[in-house]
Amino acid sequence: MGVRSVLKRALFVCILINIHLGLAVNAASDEEIDDSHITVLTSKNFDEVVKPAKHALVEFYAPWCGHCKAFRADFAAAAKTITALDPSILAAKVDADTEKDIGERFSIDGFPTFKWFEDGEAVSEFSDELSEEMLVEWVKKLYQGGSDEITSMKQAEELLTNENANAAAVPILVIGYYKNGFKDTKDKEYKAFKKLAMAESNGKDVSFYRTSDPEIAAKLGITFPTEKASFGLAIRRNYPGHPETTIQYSAHKVESLDRSAASAEEGATVSEDDLVLEKFKSFFYAEKLADFVLYKDAIEDGGDLVMSIPIDYHMYVVAPPEKFDSESTIATLREISASLRGKMTIIVADPAVEEPGMTPTMYPIASTFAISHESTDFFVGVLSSSSGSRFTCGLPPSVENLDASMLVKCAEDVLAGGGTRIYSSQPAPENPKQGNFTVVVGTTLSDVVKDPNKDVLLEVYAPWCGACRSFAPEYAKLAAAMAGVDSVVVAKMDGAENDHREFEVQEFPTLLFYPAEKDAEPIRVDIADAKELAEFIHKNAKISFDLPDLAPFQDMEVDLSEFSEVEPHAEGEEEEEEGEEDGEEEAHEEADDEYLDPDDEEENSSLDNAGHDEL
Template sequence: MSKFQLVALLMGCLLVAVPFSRNSASAAADEGDDDDDADDVVVLTTKNFDSVIAGSKFALVEFYAPWCGHCKSLAPHYSKAATILKASDPSVVIAKVDATVESELGTKFDVKGYPTLKWFIDGELASDYNGGRDTDGIVSWIKKKTGPFAITVETTESLEELEDDHPVLMVAYFKSLEGAEYEEFKSVALKTEDVPFVQTTDAAVAAAAGLEKPGISAVKNFVGEAREVVAFTGSLTAVEIKTFVTAEKLPLTIEFTQGNSDKIFNSGIKKQIIFWGSAADLSAESTSFASVRAVAKALKGQLVFVTANNEGESHEPITNYFGLKGAASPVIMGFHMEKNKKFRYTGELTEAALSAFANSVLDDTAKADYKSAPIPEEPEDGGVTVVVGKNFDDIVMDPSKDVLLEVYAPWCGHCKKLEPIYKKLAKRFSSVDTVVIAKMDGTENEHPEVEAKGYPTILFYPAGKKTPIPFDGGDRSLKALTKFIKKHAESEYELPKKGDKDDESNDKDEL
C-alpha cells in the first residue's frame, strides 16, 4: 500500500483509480467559465492548459473533483495561498483543473485520486506536490521551491518578526556564508520543504537564537507550549543536521487534523504513538497525558506522538481507522505507517510502562493488533463462508483448503452486484470439501495477509502455500471465477454437472 493510499484511508476515504469521462459541462469549462473563478486561482482546461503552463515560470496545479470532500476542504486554503503568492511573486501561478471534466488532462498526468497537485517549472512537470494542505504550508512550500533556501537575517527584530509568523525556525549562524560546514547546512535546507531556515552572520541574532558560536538551533513557538530554543550539538554534517531538523520541527505532540495530516505523514518518521482521548484526557491536569509527553520528549525524532480528541471535530478518521468507536478513553496505539501495522497498548499509563511500549514499537517487538468483528454465530451466508479477523487463520490459512476470499464493503455497489454470482459460485463448490468460497467485510476486519486497495478485492489462497493470488480480471462472471479457481487450486476436485438452473448461459453477469 502506498503512502497516498494509506493517508487517504486514514483521512476517511479510499481513493482508487477513477475512470475519467467527458460530459456536457466540458463546453463551459473549455471557455474558462467557472462559478468559483472569483479568486486568484486560474481555471485550466484542455484548451488553455498548455499556453498557461508554458507561459509561467512556476505553476502549482490542483486536479480536483467537484464532489470530493478533501478538495472542498482544501479550496479556501488554496485560494488564499493564490492571493498571497500573486501579491508577493507574480512568477507563480496557482491553478486548478476539474479532472472529471477535463479527462484528457487527468489521464495525461496520471491522476488517480483527488485532490492531486502537480508542480511545473518553465512549462515542464517537475514533481508532485508534497507540502501541507493549509495556506501556510502551501505558501512556504512554494517559497522554498522558488526563493532562497534560507532567509538571511541581520537584526534581532527581523528574527522576532519571523518567529511571529512561524511556529518553528531552523537558525544557522556562521562567521561567513561560505565554507564546508555552510555547504552541509545548505544541502539540507535546499531539500527540506516543510520548515523555514534562517541564516545569519550577526552575533546578536545568533545569541537571540541560543547560539554563542557557529552552529544551528531550533527556535520553537508552538501553540500551547512556551518558547523553546534547542541548540544543535552534533557535527555539522548533512546527515546529523537532517536528523536534528527531523527531531525538532514538530511539537512534542501534534493533534490529528486534516491541516496537520501532511506534517504527520511527511515528517520523515515512519512510526507513531497515538493518544486518543477526551478533552480532559488531553488537558494539562491529565497524568496519563503528562506521561505521554515525557516519553515523547525522550524519544523525540524517533516517533511522532499524535493526539486525537474524541470529543472534537477531527477524531473520526482515527476512531474509525483504529476501531475505537465506543472504546473507553484514553487509548494508546502504536502505528507503523510504512507497513500499515497497528499496536494497541493495554498496560498502565505510567511513564515507565509507556516508554517500554513505545520502544517496543521502535524495535519492532510490539505485537500487532488487527481489527475484527465478532465471530458470527452463523458460519455461512447463502453458502458463502463468513470470515472475520479473529477466525481468518483458522479458515483462510487452513493448509488443507484452497480458499477464494472476497474482501467487500457493505456500501459498495460492485460488491452488491457480485453477491448473487458469488453465492452461485459457493453453491457450485458446495460438494467440494477442499475448496472454500469465503467473504470478509473489509471495513470491519483486518489481517496482515490481506491488502485491499478497493472493493471488491478477490484473493485466492492455495492450499499449503497461502501467498494470495489476486483475481484481476474485469469479468467477474461465474464462469471466469470458476476457471480462476481451477487454474490455481492445489487440490484435485471434480465439479458436479450443472443443472438447468445453474447453467452458465444464465451466469453471464459482468461487473
C-alpha cells in the same frame, strides 16, 4: 499506487471540489484567455523543457476537470505576473490525464496540482487555497529560496517577541545562518537549507528565516563551538501549553542520521549534498512537533502536524481529559517524548473523541484500538501509519500513573519488530453459512481457510468500497454456481472490521485462494469475472470436481444492501483516504498477539483493471 488508481482518485477529488464548492465551470472562452505565457508540455518534451529551466511552475491538469477549467484564466494571469518577475521563470502545464506516465511519475493525486521545479527537480507542491493571489505569493516565496532574510537586530527581536505577524501565526521557526551569505549556490549546507525551506513552504505551522549576521544568529539561538563555523541551523518551538524551546542542529543526534552516514560509509550511492539534506530533514522532522500532540489537532491539522512527517509509528496515550490534569502525567509524557523524539510521535486522546463529520456513535480512537469509548482507564497503544499495524503496551487495569520506562520499552520493542499486536474481529456468526457464502471473521479465518478438505476462495472487502460493490454481482454468481460443489468454499470477510496475522491487505477487494492441503499458502487472484474465477478454481483445486455451468446465474438479482448507498467510484475513493489513515491492514507477524473485539467493548476480467480501493 498505479496510474489508473491515481487518476481515478484525481477524478474523484475534482468532482468533490466542484460539488462542495459549487464552482462555475463555464470559464472564460478560449478567445478571452491570454495563455501565451504558458508552455504546453507533453511526455515527449517535458524533460527537454523543464530540466534546463532554473525555475519552473507546472500545472498538472485534466481537460474534464471543472475546477481546472474554472481556474484557467487565473493561472494565465498568474503566469503573466511570475514571468514578468523574472523572464527565466517557466510557467507550463501538462495534461496528466492524457500523459499518464507524467501523472504517475510525479504522484499526481488530484487536479489541478501545481509543482515548483528548481533546475529540473520538483521541490515543492502548492497546497494552499487556490487563487491567483495565493499562487503568485507562493511562487515569490519559493523564488526567494523559501525563507525570509533577517538583516537587523530589530527584526530578530520582533521574531522573538511575536511582533512579527507571520512568525506569531506559527508555532515553529526555522533559522538558518550562513557566514558567506545565501548566494553561494554550490555550498552543500546552503543548498540543503534552501531545499528544506522550499519543500516545507506550504506548512501552516512553520516559517523559515535566514541571516548571515553572526550576532543576529546568536540572538536567535544559534551558537558556535568555534569562530570558524560557517553554517548554523536552529528550530524554535513555541506551542501553546508547552515551554518555548530552541534546539540547535549541531547538538542534535537521531538514529536516522546514523543510518544515513552508515549507508554512505557502506558504499551506497549517496552524494554529499543528499546526505546533508537528509540530515537537515531528520533534524526538522524530529524536532518539529511539540512533546505531545492532541488528537484533535493531529486530525484537523494532520497534513502539517503529524501525517506529513516521515515518522511511521505513533504512540497514543488514551484517557479521559481529567487524567491529564496531573503535573506528574505531563512530566511523564515529556520524558517519553524526549526518549522517542525522531522515532515515534506522542498523541494524547480522549476515547470518546469524535472526528469532525462523524456521527456521535462513531469513536475512531476506540475502534482503532478496540477499546470502549466509555473507558476511564489509561490505555497506551502504538499505530503504524504505513501498515495500519496496531500494538498495545499492556497497561494494567485502573493504573493511575504512567511509567515512562515501561512505555519507552514498549515503543522500542515495536520499533525493533516486536511488540504485542492487536487484531480486530467481529463476533463469530452463529451460522457462518449465509446464502451461498461462508462469512469469515478474524477469529474464524484460520479454521475456514486452513481446512485441508476444502479448496477456499476468500474475498476481503469493505462495505464502503466502490470497487467491491461493482465486483459483488460477479462474486455472487460464482458462489451460486459453486453452491453444489461440496469441496469448494466461497467465503468473504469484511476487511474494515477484521484483520489477521495470516496476510496483509493493502487494497479492496483482495481475492485469496487456499488450496485444500495442510498449511496451504494463499494464492493472490486478480480475476473479476465469475466464469474465469470458476475456471481458475477448477484448474487449481486440490480436490477435483465437475465445472458447473454459470449460464443459469447470469441474470440473477444480487442484494447490495451491505454496501453504502452512493456512487461506487466516488464513495470508494472518499473512503480510500480514510483507509489510508486508519490503515486496517497488517504488515508483521509477531510472537505475542491479542485479538480484541470492539463490539465486546463497545467490465473486465482483471481485478486490477476492474478497480481496487487502496487503503
